[in-house]
Amino acid sequence: MEIEFLGTGTSVGVPMIGCDCPTCTSDDPRDRRLRVSLLIRYRGAHILIDPSIDFRQQALRAGLKTLDAVLITHAHADHVFGIDDLRALNYRQGAMPCFASAETWQNLYRMFSYAFGPPGPSSRPRLVPHTIGGDCTLCGLHVTPIELPHGDMTTLGFRLNDFAYVTDCCALPDAACERLLGLDTLVLDCVRYKPHPTHLHLEAALAYIARLQPKRAYLTHMAHDIRHAELAPQLPAGVELAYDGLRVAVPSEAVLPASSSN
Secondary structure, eight states, X not given: OEEEEEEOBOTTOBSOTTOXXXXXXXXXXXXXXXXXXXXXXXXXXXXXEOOOTTHHHXXXXXXXXXXXXXXXXXXXXXXXXXXXGGHHHHHHHOOEEEEEOHHXXXXXXXXXXXXXXXXXXXXXXXXXXXXXXXXXXXXXXXXXXXXXXXXXXXXXXXXXXXXXXXXXXXXXXXXXXXXXXXXXXXXEXXXXXXXXXXXXXXXXXXXXXXXXXXXXXXXXXXXTTOOHHHHGGGSOTTEEEOOTTOEEEXXXXXXOOOSOBO
């Protein structure tokens, strides 16, 4: 399995409009962060986690030509406003399966009503909706959805074999931690240094990593107060800051039995 960080920034991106802080004016390319999104490549299949608002730019940079499935963590704008740009892939391959929670689908049907109503004269993204109700097998990977608190809403993290993607959460409940043990690679939310009402901050993220003990961990969804060259050398062994365009090879064991399959 290979993961590619399509975007590692928070909802406003980095640099932020109108900001002259050291990170927003940095010439380090690792400090330029599109909105958070991840691409998984596995045995010729491509799985996208969140079509971010910057998806068109991200897909062009990654050379993406097909998608086998889309996983969605929640329906906030920075994570799903790239749905319309999936049309370009629909032209090549037709409709694609998309997986989200029932709560997220309610919001997506409202936000993208034109995509799910009767066919009209204009092109529109074509998604085949699937509601995630538990573990499943997707493109040969065992997928475990993990419910996470994100302020007053619930988001989903995803474990795929021994890799997990956990973003947009303010805590990891005990039930979530149980599903995140024994990981090779963990990607974890870390929005800033100070505590945040809906996201993990640096101290909390590092505490969860110490509890879960993955072989390695990458921090993502970072705001502009985190400057890569300053924080990266201070992190514990096995913990790194992700950056846009970073590709990481993840060992992947054979798929485990699942309750349903795509």
